[in-house]
Amino acid sequence: MLTNLRIFVKNHQKISSLHINNMCFCKIRTSLKRLKLHVPLGRNYSSLPGLIGDDIKSLHSIINPPIAKIRNIGIMAHIDAGKTTTTERILYYSGYTRSLGDVDDGDTVTDFMAQERERGITIQSAAVTFDWKGYRVNLIDTPGHVDFTLEVERCLRVLDGAVAVFDASAGVEAQTLTVWRQADKHKIPRICFLNKMDKTGASFNYAVESIREKLKAKPLLLQLPVGEAKTFKGMVDVINKEKLLWNPNSGDGKDFERKPLLETSDPELLKETTEARNALIEQVADLDDEFADLVLGEFSENFDLLPAEKLQTAIHRVTLAQTAVPVLCGSALKNKGIQPLLDAITMYLPSPEERNYEFLERISRLLLPFADQHIEIPSLTSGNIALTVGLKHTVTGDTIVSSKSSTLAAARRAEREGEKKHKQSNEAEKILLAGVEIPEPVFFCTIEPPSVAKQPDLDHALKCLQREDPSLKVRVDPDSGQTVLCGMGELHIEIIHDRIKREYGLETYLGPLQIAYRETILNSVRATDTLDRTLGDKRHLVTVEVETRPTETSSVMPVIEYAESVGEDLLKVSQEAIENGIRSVCLQGPLLGSPMQDVAITLHSLIIHPGTSTTMISACVSRCVQKALKKANKQVLEPLMNLEITVTKDYLSPVLADLAQRRGNIQEIQTRQDNKVVIGFVPLAEMMGYSTVLRTLTSGSATFALELSTYQAMNPQDQSTLLNRRSGLT
Numbered sequence: 001m002l003t004n005l006r007i008f009v010k011n012h013q014k015i016s017s018l019h020i021n022n023m024c025f026c027k028i029r030t031s032l033k034r035l036k037l038h039v040p041l042g043r044n045y046s047s048l049p050g051l052i053g054d055d056i057k058s059l060h061s062i063i064n065p066p067i068a069k070i071r072n073i074g075i076m077a078h079i080d081a082g083k084t085t086t087t088e089r090i091l092y093y094s095g096y097t098r099s100l101g102d103v104d105d106g107d108t109v110t111d112f113m114a115q116e117r118e119r120g121i122t123i124q125s126a127a128v129t130f131d132w133k134g135y136r137v138n139l140i141d142t143p144g145h146v147d148f149t150l151e152v153e154r155c156l157r158v159l160d161g162a163v164a165v166f167d168a169s170a171g172v173e174a175q176t177l178t179v180w181r182q183a184d185k186h187k188i189p190r191i192c193f194l195n196k197m198d199k200t201g202a203s204f205n206y207a208v209e210s211i212r213e214k215l216k217a218k219p220l221l222l223q224l225p226v227g228e229a230k231t232f233k234g235m236v237d238v239i240n241k242e243k244l245l246w247n248p249n250s251g252d253g254k255d256f257e258r259k260p261l262l263e264t265s266d267p268e269l270l271k272e273t274t275e276a277r278n279a280l281i282e283q284v285a286d287l288d289d290e291f292a293d294l295v296l297g298e299f300s301e302n303f304d305l306l307p308a309e310k311l312q313t314a315i316h317r318v319t320l321a322q323t324a325v326p327v328l329c330g331s332a333l334k335n336k337g338i339q340p341l342l343d344a345i346t347m348y349l350p351s352p353e354e355r356n357y358e359f360l361e362r363i364s365r366l367l368l369p370f371a372d373q374h375i376e377i378p379s380l381t382s383g384n385i386a387l388t389v390g391l392k393h394t395v396t397g398d399t400i401v402s403s404k405s406s407t408l409a410a411a412r413r414a415e416r417e418g419e420k421k422h423k424q425s426n427e428a429e430k431i432l433l434a435g436v437e438i439p440e441p442v443f444f445c446t447i448e449p450p451s452v453a454k455q456p457d458l459d460h461a462l463k464c465l466q467r468e469d470p471s472l473k474v475r476v477d478p479d480s481g482q483t484v485l486c487g488m489g490e491l492h493i494e495i496i497h498d499r500i501k502r503e504y505g506l507e508t509y510l511g512p513l514q515i516a517y518r519e520t521i522l523n524s525v526r527a528t529d530t531l532d533r534t535l536g537d538k539r540h541l542v543t544v545e546v547e548t549r550p551t552e553t554s555s556v557m558p559v560i561e562y563a564e565s566v567g568e569d570l571l572k573v574s575q576e577a578i579e580n581g582i583r584s585v586c587l588q589g590p591l592l593g594s595p596m597q598d599v600a601i602t603l604h605s606l607i608i609h610p611g612t613s614t615t616m617i618s619a620c621v622s623r624c625v626q627k628a629l630k631k632a633n634k635q636v637l638e639p640l641m642n643l644e645i646t647v648t649k650d651y652l653s654p655v656l657a658d659l660a661q662r663r664g665n666i667q668e669i670q671t672r673q674d675n676k677v678v679i680g681f682v683p684l685a686e687m688m689g690y691s692t693v694l695r696t697l698t699s700g701s702a703t704f705a706l707e708l709s710t711y712q713a714m715n716p717q718d719q720s721t722l723l724n725r726r727s728g729l730t
């Protein structure tokens with residue numbers, strides 16, 4: 001298993017144990033040879049940036065560029081916005097690949113998993129490293145499909161900046177909002193790239209407006225498009241007042257020219273650009289005091305005299321402060337606008353030293369990632385992204401530290417600092433990277449190995465896959481003993497099934513896909529129970545009285561309370577056993593065996609005979625709570641999903657008619673260019689196999705996004721149908 005590793009070093013010093021200067025010459029030579037052996041020259045890859053012959057200096061520069069020249073960035077967006085295509089162009093223009101890969105032909109660098117190439121979607125993030133005009137860029141292409149949200153989050157926490165890619169004909173879409181929120185959470189500075197400017201319906205203004213309205217972000221328009229949709233030819237660089245046009249005869253887009261806008265040849269465009277530049281200067285001055293002083297002091301009379309570099313430096317600062325987002329445009333597919341995007345990445349997104357990471361990590365074996373190829377490297381300076389192998393106990397979301405004691409010491413130090421600052425500062429939080437939020441799985445199904453003898457192999461495969469992807473949950477059904485997979489969606493489970501076959505050589509069988517329901521109770525019930533058992537010569541005797549009731553506010557875990565009559569001394573020895581007993585019984589509700597939610601349990605009395613084991617206390621509490629839950633009025637809760645469907649006007653009616661039959665609740669129908677966007681809620685149970693139905697209904701022209709909204713009570717009729725089906729009555 002490969003682990004994505006971000007090396008953080010206090011004060012950005014090198015890690016001494018991995019320092020290249022500590023290596024003897026022959027070891028460096030060996031590394032060079034190894035480097036050449038592992039370089040993926042097979043497909044279209046150029047040699048690695050900077051590596052010319054057996055040149056030790058260039059090896060050093062590959063591994064250790066100055067930290068100010070490093071950019072660790074991610075590419076994120078709604079599904080199909082064009083992240084992978086953009087990444088492919090970036091790799092080509094930076095000289096990393098020698099030909100252009102195509103998502104639709106299944107030969108891109110970053111979508112290297114077989115499932116990605118077959119389906120034309122990104123599932124797993126891929127990291128690549130390349131150089132651009134003296135900068136080292138470590139780039140991660142992340143998936144856009146909602147089933148793989150966790151994959152995006154695990155990348156965001158190690159990045160210094162991100163490029164948000166938009167389909168210029170659609171603007172902000174459902175998953176854009178999700179990834180944007182994730183980037184907000186991890187405080188990632190961003191730039192926006194309005195892709196697909198060549199597509200019918202593409203609209204620069206519409207996309208910019210949707211950034212303003214839906215993302216509540218302040219767009220800084222660094223470019224204006226020249227033409228739109230079929231007429232899209234290039235763009236204007238607002239800061240330098242230059243026109244960037246691509247030579248129509250240059251197939252690969254390498255050939256483009258930058259021309260100053262002139263009063264004689266482009267009077268209209270020049271006027272528009274001057275207005276846009278002035279507006280940009282005012283906007284940045286509003287957000288950055290240093291720049292405001294400069295503008296008001298020296299250049300208030302004539303903004304034209306303001307040097308481009310001053311404006312660019314100020315834009316860098318506001319991007320870093322995340323008070324605004326630079327916006328660029330282009331068409332990755334038609335090879336337009338990628339080189340300026342690369343310039344903007346190096347110019348506006350921060351270097352690692354501009355971000356606040358303040359702790360040390362140490363590791364033994366390091367690899368530089370090039371999508372599915374890796375090169376072993378002897379050392380790395382802080383601020384880089386690398387891979388390491390062989391860590392047996394790490395899972396996605398872990399932070400690797402040099403030692404527990406140094407982390408604790410750093411945390412204590414930070415706490416003291418925090419206290420000094422009157423407890424206002426949250427320094428302690430800086431010690432650890434924010435954890436990844438693991439979404440709740442909404443689907444599950446049983447999985448069986450081809451024979452009982454293969455069960456250990458299946459367990460091993462699932463254990464490894466879970467370490468990579470904590471949104472995959474695995475449990476054993478206590479009644480049937482079967483292994484159950486719980487995932488984020490149909491596609492997620494399908495991909496896991498496929499990976500078990502391809503990567504672990506195991507042909508497994510999946511049971512029917514089922515919805516992850518929950519249960520709750522509607523009234524208060526009391527129950528008492530006594531457990532009296534003699535094991536050997538020891539008597540175990542417990543008597544408990546509990547009350548179960550619905551909670552007022554939503555709570556996934558059971559709320560546990562103790563009546564005053566239950567003595568504190570008694571609780572000291574038994575509290576853990578009691579709470580274990582309650583939690584275990586709440587994992588399997590009385591109706592469907594689904595987890596209980598919104599339930600509070602009060603322990604009213606507890607009598608324990610001396611010498612009774614904690615296991616017996618747990619067992620008695622479990623049984624008593626179960627009794628109370630069974631007596632209560634019960635309710636099944638089903639996952640309710642947020643649904644967003646984008647469909648052309650012609651197919652709106654059949655889509656709406658179909659949704660009505662699926663218990664869909666339409667909230668809003670928006671108009672987005674030539675498309676209608678249907679926004680609403682629908683129970684997940686009604687959405688099994690929906691992608692096929694939607695494709696048939698709309699001749700493949702519609703797309704949809706589904707995300708868990710909440711759990712809602714099922715109506716009595718649907719609930720009884722479900723219970724009958726589960727008990728085999730219908």
Ligand SMILES: Nc1nc2c(ncn2[C@@H]2O[C@H](COP(=O)(O)OP(=O)(O)OP(=O)(O)O)[C@@H](O)[C@H]2O)c(=O)[nH]1
Nearest residue numbers: 079080081082083084085121122144196331332333
């Ligand atoms: N017209 C047009 N189509 C594009 C452009 N960029 C990408 N596409 C097409 O859009 C589709 C999706 O492109 P991808 O690059 O796979 O998009 P993605 O965002 O990586 O997709 P996921 O990783 O699955 O979320 C493909 O059919 C591309 O050929 C563009 O600039 N213009």
